[in-house]
Amino acid sequence: MHRYFIELAYKGTHFCGWQLQPNGITVQGELERVMTLLLREPVRLTGAGRTDSGVHASCFVAHFDASSEELHKDVTLLYKLNQLISSDISVYRIYPVASDAHARFDAVSRTYQYRIAKVKNPFTIELAYHLYRPLDMEAMNTAAKILPEYTDFTSFSKLHGNAVTNLCRLTEAYWAENVQSKELTFTITANRFLRNMVRAVVGTMLEIGLGKRLPEDIRQIIEAKDRSAAGTSAPPQGLYLTNIVYPCKTRL
Amino acid sequence: MHRYFIELAYKGTHFCGWQLQPNGITVQGELERVMTLLLREPVRLTGAGRTDSGVHASCFVAHFDASSEELHKDVTLLYKLNQLISSDISVYRIYPVASDAHARFDAVSRTYQYRIAKVKNPFTIELAYHLYRPLDMEAMNTAAKILPEYTDFTSFSKLHGNAVTNLCRLTEAYWAENVQSKELTFTITANRFLRNMVRAVVGTMLEIGLGKRLPEDIRQIIEAKDRSAAGTSAPPQGLYLTNIVYPCKTRL
Numbered sequence: 001m002h003r004y005f006i007e008l009a010y011k012g013t014h015f016c017g018w019q020l021q022p023n024g025i026t027v028q029g030e031l032e033r034v035m036t037l038l039l040r041e042p043v044r045l046t047g048a049g050r051t052d053s054g055v056h057a058s059c060f061v062a063h064f065d066a067s068s069e070e071l072h073k074d075v076t077l078l079y080k081l082n083q084l085i086s087s088d089i090s091v092y093r094i095y096p097v098a099s100d101a102h103a104r105f106d107a108v109s110r111t112y113q114y115r116i117a118k119v120k121n122p123f124t125i126e127l128a129y130h131l132y133r134p135l136d137m138e139a140m141n142t143a144a145k146i147l148p149e150y151t152d153f154t155s156f157s158k159l160h161g162n163a164v165t166n167l168c169r170l171t172e173a174y175w176a177e178n179v180q181s182k183e184l185t186f187t188i189t190a191n192r193f194l195r196n197m198v199r200a201v202v203g204t205m206l207e208i209g210l211g212k213r214l215p216e217d218i219r220q221i222i223e224a225k226d227r228s229a230a231g232t233s234a235p236p237q238g239l240y241l242t243n244i245v246y247p248c249k250t251r252l
Numbered sequence: 253m254h255r256y257f258i259e260l261a262y263k264g265t266h267f268c269g270w271q272l273q274p275n276g277i278t279v280q281g282e283l284e285r286v287m288t289l290l291l292r293e294p295v296r297l298t299g300a301g302r303t304d305s306g307v308h309a310s311c312f313v314a315h316f317d318a319s320s321e322e323l324h325k326d327v328t329l330l331y332k333l334n335q336l337i338s339s340d341i342s343v344y345r346i347y348p349v350a351s352d353a354h355a356r357f358d359a360v361s362r363t364y365q366y367r368i369a370k371v372k373n374p375f376t377i378e379l380a381y382h383l384y385r386p387l388d389m390e391a392m393n394t395a396a397k398i399l400p401e402y403t404d405f406t407s408f409s410k411l412h413g414n415a416v417t418n419l420c421r422l423t424e425a426y427w428a429e430n431v432q433s434k435e436l437t438f439t440i441t442a443n444r445f446l447r448n449m450v451r452a453v454v455g456t457m458l459e460i461g462l463g464k465r466l467p468e469d470i471r472q473i474i475e476a477k478d479r480s481a482a483g484t485s486a487p488p489q490g491l492y493l494t495n496i497v498y499p500c501k502t503r504l
Contacts (some may be wrong), residue, residue: 054281056375082372087382118344120334122263123308123379130339198274 001065003101004072005250006031006045007093013126014088027051027089028062034084039066048109048177048244050079050105052196054236055240061244063103072096074221101250109171110234111243112198114186114234121182128183135184137211140175142215143208144186147173147222154225156201157194166225168192175205181191183212189243196233204231253317254476255353256324257502258283258297259345261337264308264488265378266340269466271302279303279341280314286336290329291318295377300355300496301362304448306488309335312498315355324348353502361423363495364450366438366486373434380435381490387461392427395460396438399425399453399474406477408453420444427457441495448485456483 008031016024020032028045035043045062071077072095081091115128116135120171124130148170156168172189186202204221207213213231255427267278280297287295290345297314323329324347333343367380368387374383392410400422424441438454456473459465465483473481 009374058375087372087377088374090374120339122261122340122342123310125263125339127375186315 002069002071003097003099004063004094005097005103005126005246006062006064006091007059007102008062009058009215010056010060010089012051012054012083013081014086015053016017017053017055018047018053018060018105020055021159024053027057027060030089031091032061033217034081035064038084039068039071039079040237041067046103047079048107050191050195051239051241052236055239055241056180057239057241059243060241061103063097063101063245069096084200097250100151101246103244106246106250108190108245108247109189109243109245110193110241111172111189112193113188113240113242114198114202114203114238116184116186116238117238118182118184124183126237129235131206132184133210134204136211137175137184137209139211139215140209141204143205143218144173144175146215146218147188150222152225153194153197153201153222155221155227155230156197157227158196158202168193168194168197173201174222198239199233199236200230203233206234209229253319253350254323255317255349255351256278256323256346256378257314257353257355257498258343259342259350260312260314260343261310262308262342263340263378266338267305269303269305269307270299270309270312272360276305278320279309279312281428282338282341283314283343286333287316290336291320291323293319296334297466298355300367301445302447303491304488307491307493308489311495312462312493313355313359313498315349321348322339332349333502353498355496356481358498358502359459359496360442360499361441361495362445363424363439363441364445365440365492365494366450366454367492368436368438368490370434370436376435381487383458385422385462387458388410388463389429390462391438391463391467392438392457395426395470396427396469397458398467399440402474404477405446405449405453407479407482407493408449408475409479410448410455420446420448420449425453432453439494450491451483451485451488452479454486454490458486459483461468498499 011029016026018027020028043064045064047062117124117128117130151167154166168190170190175186264281268278270279272280295316296308297313297316303384369376369380369382406418407421420441427438
């Protein structure tokens with residue numbers, strides 16, 4: 001068997017997330033079904049992570065094995081795949097990797113972005129969280145700057161998550177404003193993320209931006225190591241997985 | 253009664269166009285219903301034009317009369333209107349105008365844009381026409397440059413249109429490429445447009461871009477003054493009404 005990475009994007013609105021579910025349409029399920037049809041052999045994908053129901057990905061990576069060693073040379077494969085699959089999924093690339101390359105374990109960093117629309121925009125209802133109340137950007141950025149000082153994000157993890165550790169190394173976390181599109185974007189990069197973590201972090205920072213908490217409160221919240229100390233999760237439609245980085249050695 | 257202009261945007265996907273229809277949800281119908289409710293008097297809107305089913309507007313203007321002369325001073329009116337109306341419509345502004353100002357007859361120019369996605373993009377399925385075949389941009393721009401030499405656009409008007417004349421003065425018509433978003437955009441400005449005209453012009457230029465016709469063929473097409481000489485209409489999801497210009501004197 002030969003191993004490949006597949007790069008894709010999807011609009012999460014109509015999916016029950018990335019990962020296969022017994023009841024519900026998922027990105028993994030749709031891709032596996034269409035790829036099994038095209039490759040005429042069972043295809044099982046291993047994603048770089050999982051995204052929740054309604055969360056988008058402008059860049060997602062998964063690996064799979066196939067008996068052919070020339071899949072990436074078949075110029076019509078991508079075309080057929082994109083024709084057959086939902087218009088909510090776009091496959092960008094399929095390329096060979098080392099036989100032990102792993103989309104999840106080899107990823108050295110992941111980046112998420114969270115989009116907030118500050119004014120009603122009929123073109124982004126499904127693509128951003130619409131929140132028209134004034135937000136204190138300076139307070140939110142003060143809180144964001146504190147995040148990378150910590151590594152244990154238990155306070156922002158799903159209550160019954162089954163992760164072995166709750167440790168994450170954050171390399172960036174900041175809010176930016178796009179004056180033209182009247183949107184705010186939060187960008188966060190880490191070696192790994194806990195389940196529901198970005199939405200819990202964003203939800204907590206929004207409470208800071210709305211004046212319900214102080215920027216420095218984020219320290220007590222993290223140090224409590226208790227999900228109930230943090231704010232409610234921000235809704236899924238604003239969240240995008242935007243990048244996953246692999247070491248060069250993964251490539252064939 | 254006091255006259256006002258209302259500025260708005262809408263995503264046309266789920267509407268049967270701007271104009272009131274006996275069967276079908278329209279932007280005008282939705283706005284009139286909600287405004288009548290809020291102003292507690294019947295509100296009738298006169299739009300700057302009409303857009304077809306599925307066509308978007310990032311800027312649309314209409315006028316209406318109301319008994320209050322201070323509507324524009326009610327800071328909560330816009331807020332309530334946007335809360336009550338569909339998330340596919342956003343109202344930006346309501347401002348007083350001269351009592352004889354007319355959203356349709358006073359408009360001195362209108363601008364439309366047509367968006368084409370060159371690669372599959374799950375985030376723009378409803379917001380652009382997806383066309384992945386190679387397009388000869390130079391040929392399309394050669395044809396676009398010829399358009400403003402003519403004023404009679406009968407060949408691009410709906411067969412049983414009821415316009416008095418088919419004359420339009422074009423002031424701009426060009427294609428541009430956005431390398432980052434992998435989209436092509438056609439921009440066209442004129443004092444007025446015939447029904448279905450922009451989509452017929454774009455459809456014809458796409459046939460030129462695909463090599464089915466030559467750029468210079470556009471002359472014979474226009475000179476034929478016959479709809480059947482032109483190409484098929486481009487689909488609605490790529491089309492946006494983006495600007496409507498009024499003379500200063502319209503303002504109060």
